[in-house]
Every structure is written in C-alpha cells, then in structure tokens.
Amino acid sequence: MVKIIYKDFEGTVREVDAKVGETVMETAIKNGIPGIDADCGGACACATCHVYVDASFMEKVGTPEDMEQSMLDFAENVTETSRLSCQIPVSEDLEGLTVTTPEAQH
Amino acid sequence: MDLSSAKQIVVIGGGQAGAQAVFSLRQGGYDGAITLVGDEPAPPYQRPPLSKAFLKGEMPEERLYFKPAAWYQDNGVELMLGVSATRIDRSARQVHLSHDAVLDYDALILATGSRPRALPLPGADLDGVHELRSLADVERLAPQTIAGRSIVIVGAGYIGLEAAAVARQLGMDVTVLEMAPRVLARVTSPVMSDFYEKQHRAQGVDIRCGAGLAALKGDNGAVTAAQLVDGSEIKADLVLIGIGILPNEELAAEAGIACENGILVDRDARTNDPHVFACGDCARRPLVHYGRIGRLESVHNAIEQGKLAAAAILGKPRPPEDTPWFWSDQYDLKLQIAGLSQDYDELVVRGDPEARKFATFYLKSGALIAVDAVNSPPEFLASKKLIAAGAKVAPERLSDTSISMKEIAATAV
Numbered sequence: 084m085v086k087i088i089y090k091d092f093e094g095t096v097r098e099v100d101a102k103v104g105e106t107v108m109e110t111a112i113k114n115g116i117p118g119i120d121a122d123c124g125g126a127c128a129c130a131t132c133h134v135y136v137d138a139s140f141m142e143k144v145g146t147p148e149d150m151e152q153s154m155l156d157f158a159e160n161v162t163e164t165s166r167l168s169c170q171i172p173v174s175e176d177l178e179g180l181t182v183t184t185p186e187a188q189h
Numbered sequence: 190m191d192l193s194s195a196k197q198i199v200v201i202g203g204g205q206a207g208a209q210a211v212f213s214l215r216q217g218g219y220d221g222a223i224t225l226v227g228d229e230p231a232p233p234y235q236r237p238p239l240s241k242a243f244l245k246g247e248m249p250e251e252r253l254y255f256k257p258a259a260w261y262q263d264n265g266v267e268l269m270l271g272v273s274a275t276r277i278d279r280s281a282r283q284v285h286l287s288h289d290a291v292l293d294y295d296a297l298i299l300a301t302g303s304r305p306r307a308l309p310l311p312g313a314d315l316d317g318v319h320e321l322r323s324l325a326d327v328e329r330l331a332p333q334t335i336a337g338r339s340i341v342i343v344g345a346g347y348i349g350l351e352a353a354a355v356a357r358q359l360g361m362d363v364t365v366l367e368m369a370p371r372v373l374a375r376v377t378s379p380v381m382s383d384f385y386e387k388q389h390r391a392q393g394v395d396i397r398c399g400a401g402l403a404a405l406k407g408d409n410g411a412v413t414a415a416q417l418v419d420g421s422e423i424k425a426d427l428v429l430i431g432i433g434i435l436p437n438e439e440l441a442a443e444a445g446i447a448c449e450n451g452i453l454v455d456r457d458a459r460t461n462d463p464h465v466f467a468c469g470d471c472a473r474r475p476l477v478h479y480g481r482i483g484r485l486e487s488v489h490n491a492i493e494q495g496k497l498a499a500a501a502i503l504g505k506p507r508p509p510e511d512t513p514w515f516w517s518d519q520y521d522l523k524l525q526i527a528g529l530s531q532d533y534d535e536l537v538v539r540g541d542p543e544a545r546k547f548a549t550f551y552l553k554s555g556a557l558i559a560v561d562a563v564n565s566p567p568e569f570l571a572s573k574k575l576i577a578a579g580a581k582v583a584p585e586r587l588s589d590t591s592i593s594m595k596e597i598a599a600t601a602v
Contacts, residue, residue, distance in 0.1 A: 105252065113257055115264075117216070122492055124235045128516035128525055130570060150523065150566060156595070157570035189509065 085178050089116045089134075092186040101173040107182060108132040108168035118184030125169040130154040131188040132168045133161070137181035144171055144180070160185055190463035193504035195295035196221040199284055201274045201440070203227025204236065205488055206469025207300030208255050209495025215264050217503045223266045224292055226284070228273040231324050232258050237488060239327050240351040241518050245358065246331065250324065274301075277444035279462055296464055296502045299452060300495070301437035303470035303486065308343060308430045312405025317412035318428045321348055333427050336360030341415045341425040343402060345372035347517045349431035350385060354519040357392050364395040364423050366415065371398050375433075377530065380549050381561050384542045385519070392520060436471045436484060449473065451484040456510065457501035458494045466501065468494030477510050478576060479529060479558070489514045512576040514569075521545075525569035528559030528576040537587045539568060548572075555581040557601075567594040575601055 084100040087110055091097075101110040111119045111132075120131035127150055136144050141164055147155060151170050155161050168182065198214060200207045203225055211225055211233075227233065234253035242248040251257075261268045269286070276285040277297065284292045305320040307313060319330045334340070340356050342349045345367035356363045365372070371382035372389075389396050401418035405428055414422040438448040447453045447461045451473030458466045458474070469491040473484045489511065496508045515526040522545065533551035540547030548568035551559040556579055560572035571594035575582060580601040586592055 109252065112255065113260070115256075115260070123488060123516060124237060126237065126241075126516060126518065126523075128523065129514070130566075150564070153566040154570065156567060189511070 085173050085175060085180075087173065087177070088179065088181040089118075090181065090183040091118050092184065103173055103175060105173055106169050107134065107171040107173060107180070110173060111168065111184075116184070118186075118188070119168060120188040121169060123169075127151060127154065127167065127170060130158050130167060133158045133185055133188060134166060134168045134182040135162060135185070136164045136166050136171075137183070138164055140177065140180050143176050159187065191504055192296045192464065192502045195219075195502060197292075197294050198223050198296045198298065198502065199292050199294040200225045200298040200300060201284065202300030202302055202437075202469070202471075203229060203233040203268075203270065204300060204302045204469060204491065205233075205255075206302075206491035206495045207298065208233035209492045210298045210300060210466075210468060210498050211266055212255075213496045213499035214503065215266070217499055217505060219499075219503055220265075221295075224269060225261070225266055226269045226272050226274055226286065226292075228271065228287075229323055229325065230271045232256070232261065232268060232270065234324065235488075236322070237516075239324065240321055240348050241355065244321075244327055244331060244334070244352065244355045253324070274440055277440060277446075277465075279444055279446075279465070282464060294464070296466065298498050298502075299441055299460075299465065299467040299471060300469045300491075301440060301467075301471045303434035303436050305430065306433045306435055308402075308405075308432065310402060310404050312407055312412065313430070315405055315407040315412040315428075316410050317407075317426065318405060318430065320430050321352060322434070330427075330429070334359050334361060338362070338426040339364070339424050340427040340429060341366060341423055342429045342431060343415070344431035344433070345369075345396065345398070346375065346431055346433065347373070347515075349429070350389065351517060351519055352429055352431065353389060353394050354392070357389075357394055358520070361427075362395075362424075363393070364397065364415075364425075365389070366400040366402055366417075366423075367396070367398045368401065369398065372396065377526075377561055378533075378536055378549055378551070380536065380538060380542070381563075384563070388520065388522065388545075434470065434486060436473075438471055441465075441467065441471075453482075454494075456497070457507060458498040459501055466498040468498050476513070476529065478512060478579070483529070485513050487513065487515050512573045514573060521564075523564055525562045525566065526560065527562075527569055527573040528557070530559035530561070533558055535584060537584045539588050540565065540590055550582075550584075550587050552582070552584065557582050571595065571598040574598060
C-alpha cells in the first residue's frame with residue numbers, strides 16, 4: 084500500500100491507501116474522492132480526471148506522453164504540473180504523493 | 190413531480206447507468222434507502238474493457254469494478270446480485286423480484302440495459318458460438334481464444350472489430366463477416382470504414398463485406414464452420430456474434446410504461462410515470478443537440494442519464510446535457526467520436542489517413558454535427574464543444590492542418 088494525498092480546490096485533504104499497479108484515478112474513484120469524474124474509466128479518452136501534481140513529485144511522476152498532453156491542452160486551467168490521473172500508475176516511489184483536484188472537470 | 194421526500198429508491202440494473210444513479214444519489218445528499226438489483230453475480234463494473242484490455246487478459250477482474258463491494262455496504266446501498274425484476278406494480282409502487290421478494294419504492298430507476306441481438310440462423314446454438322456483453326461472456330470466450338485457432342466474427346460494428354483486433358493480437362486466424370457493403374456502416378462514413386478495413390487487413394484479418402451468412406455448421410454439437418449463401422465455408426473453431434443490441438424494455442412495457450425501441454423518457458430521464466425513470470441503453474431520450482429522440486449505446490449516455498435521473502429525484506438543477514461521445518480502441522488506434530453523424534451533408538477530412546492520425550468532420554447546413562478522430566484528441570475535444578454550441582465552421586479551415594484546433598475553436602461562430 085502506498086499513501087496518496089488528495090487535496091480538493093477548497094483545500095480539504097483526504098489521505099488514502101493505494102494499491103501498487105492501480106492508477107491515481109482508480110484509487111480516487113474507489114475511495115470516493117470528489118473532484119475526479121473519469122467518465123471513460125481510464126482509457127485516456129475523456130480528459131475528466133485532470134489533477135495538479137505537487138511540484139516536489141513532478142520528477143517521479145514524469146511528464147505526459149503525446150496523447151495525454153494533447154488531451155490536457157483542452158482541459159480547463161491547465162498548468163505545467165497538470166496530469167491525467169488515469170495515466171499515473173501507483174508505485175512504491177510515489178509514497179506520500181500529493182495531488183490537487185480542480186474545481187471542475189467539464 | 191417532486192420526489193425529494195423519497196425514502197425508498199430502487200434501481201433495476203447494475204451496469205454503468207444504474208451504478209451512476211446510485212453514486213449520484215449519495216453524492217447529492219440522499220440519505221434514504223437504496224436497493225440496487227442486478228441480474229449478474231458481480232458488483233457493478235465497466236463494460237468497455239470487455240472487448241479490449243480485459244478480453245486480451247491484460248486487466249484483472251477487480252479493476253473492472255466501479256467500487257469495491259465494501260463501498261456499497263459502507264454507503265448503505267443494498268446490492269441484490271444475481272436477481273432480476275419480474276414485474277412492476279405501478280399502482281402499489283412495488284417491484285416483484287425473481288426470488289418472489291417484493292420491494293416498495295417511492296422512485297424507481299430502470300437501468301435494464303440491452304442484450305445482444307440473436308443470430309436468426311441455423312447453428313446459432315452450437316457450442317463455440319459466443320456473444321460479448323457481460324463478464325460471464327468473456328469468461329466463456331477468453332479461454333478459447335488460443336493462438337493458431339480460427340475465429341469467425343459475425344458483424345463489423347465496434348464490438349466485432351475490437352474483438353477482431355484482440356483475437357488477431359492473440360495470434361488467432363480472424364475472419365470478419367459483414368452483411369453491409371462496408372464495416373461500421375451504421376455508425377460512420379465510407380472514409381472511416383475504408384480506413385478501418387485497411388488497418389484490419391494489414392494486420393492479417395480477413396474482412397468480408399457484403400457477405401451473406403447462411404448457417405453455422407457443427408460436428409457433435411460444436412461449431413466447425415460458417416457457411417455463406419454462395420455455399421462456401423469458412424473454418425471456425427469459434428464464432429462471435431456482434432450484430433447489435435436490443436433494449437431491455439419488456440419489464441417497463443408490460444407495466445404499461447411507454448416504449449418504442451427503448452423506454453421513452455424526457456430530458457430528466459423520467460418515463461410517462463412520474464415515479465419511474467429509465468437510463469442507459471434501455472432508454473430512448475431527447476437528443477437536445479439534434480432536435481430528435483434516440484437511443485444511445487454508450488458510456489457517456491449511461492453516466493449522463495444516471496446523473497439526470499438522480500438530480501430529478503432530488504429536485505436539483507438539471508446537469509448539463511453534453512454532446513454524445515464514444516471511443517473505440519483497436520490495435521494502437523484510438524478512435525474518439527463526438528456527436529452523431531447521421532444526415533450530414535458535407536464531410537471534411539483533416540490530416541492523412543496514411544499517417545494513422547486524422548479526423549473526419551461531419552457538417553449539416555454549415556454547422557458541425559460530428560467528428561471521428563483517429564489518434565487526434567484535439568480534433569475530438571475541440572469538436573465536442575463546437576457541436577454543443579451548434580457552431581458553424583468553414584470546411585477549408587477544418588481541413589487546413591496549419592490552423593490549430595484551438596484557433597479554429599476560438600474563431601468559430
């Protein structure tokens with residue numbers, strides 16, 4: 084189990100245990116974290132699981148691949164720490180990962 | 190009708206629509222009783238991977254589940270799995286179940302889904318003839334998808350083509366039989382059909398359009414071949430039927446709820462009985478961007494109608510009605526579709542199909558009504574917004590790849 088911390092846009096913090104191999108998106112959905120819709124279920128098809136990765140984790144999380152980047156280009160309020168959480172697999176390396184969810188996904 | 194004082198809500202159907210209705214009711218603050226009745230043994234799960242990663246064996250079953258089983262218990266949702274509804278008594282506001290139990294309801298959500306259309310030909314009941322709709326179907330099919338064996342897929346819709354891609358990647362000999370003159374004929378343009386035919390052929394799939402299937406032949410009760418109307422036979426260790434789905438509307442129709450190729454609902458997913466809602470594949474709904482009604486077989490539709498029904502029951506403002514959207518994964522091709530292309534009067538291609546990264550736009554009277562985008566998320570996402578806005582876009586701009594989709598979206602009227 085790896086600890087992942089989700090902050091919502093109002094600053095509420097929720098800490099959950101994530102399974103290695105599942106994604107940051109799946110972990111959120113299964114734990115009822117608000118602020119992530121993930122309509123397509125993780126197929127990188129809908130851009131509704133946008134999160135901001137805490138700057139200190141950017142290196143470990145890595146940058147988006149082309150397909151994800153071009154999806155992100157059309158999300159709202161994208162920054163350089165934006166990622167689609169369905170494309171971030173949980174690994175031991177990410178212990179303590181903090182992501183912030185945007186106010187809206189649509 | 191105001192149902193916001195509802196204390197007992199029953200949802201029939203544990204697919205994407207039924208599950209979403211439950212999640213949205215709880216998210217919306219409803220704290221009364223919820224019973225979710227599903228005729229499959231598994232808790233609510235995603236169907237799209239069944240013809241993709243899950244069929245290929247790349248995804249464990251539990252990753253299909255929307256929520257772990259404990260979520261339902263923790264959130265006061267009673268799951269009745271492996272149970273079906275047999276009758277609705279609308280005057281008593283009760284649903285009768287297959288094991289003779291009866292549930293009272295203040296609001297009833299029908300998310301009964303759809304079922305594969307049966308093949309109306311001799312041999313359809315032979316062993317080795319499969320359909321692909323549920324986890325149980327994949328559990329039967331997957332162990333048979335062995336390299337070197339032959340599979341005949343009947344129907345070149347999305348399910349048939351996605352399964353063909355997986356079977357080919359698993360090393361099977363794959364033949365796809367399609368009655369229409371081209372693949373995906375019901376849902377897309379000849380340009381896209383031609384592209385997908387070429388891609389599958391390049392991967393070694395034998396695609397036969399305009400093919401009339403006469404019968405499935407067997408030996409000792411197990412399928413061995415598909416026989417065409419011209420008398421020729423194609424060897425088949427396995428057959429997969431993917432010729433469309435039919436809405437499960439009988440439960441509603443028998444209770445006198447208005448149905449016509451789907452349970453008829455209004456923009457709030459409400460049927461002609463104010464206490465009864467219908468969402469997902471089983472419902473025929475207003476398509477607000479197109480000025481008509483229709484049945485949508487998609488994840489987007491199931492989620493949206495689940496949200497609409499929950500909001501209507503709780504007396505909350507109607508959630509947004511988005512441009513219908515779909516996706517299909519075949520090989521390394523991600524097809525993203527926004528809108529409904531029926532009745533287009535102009536087709537514009539952007540990019541080069543040879544590069545396996547292009548989009549076809551569909552216009553009607555100058556307004557964008559749909560897009561099919563292959564490995565092209567910007568074309569898909571920009572179009573989704575433009576379609577919702579009813580925007581007119583100049584065809585020569587759409588075809589000009591030197592103008593970005595962001596710029597096109599910003600300047601459309």
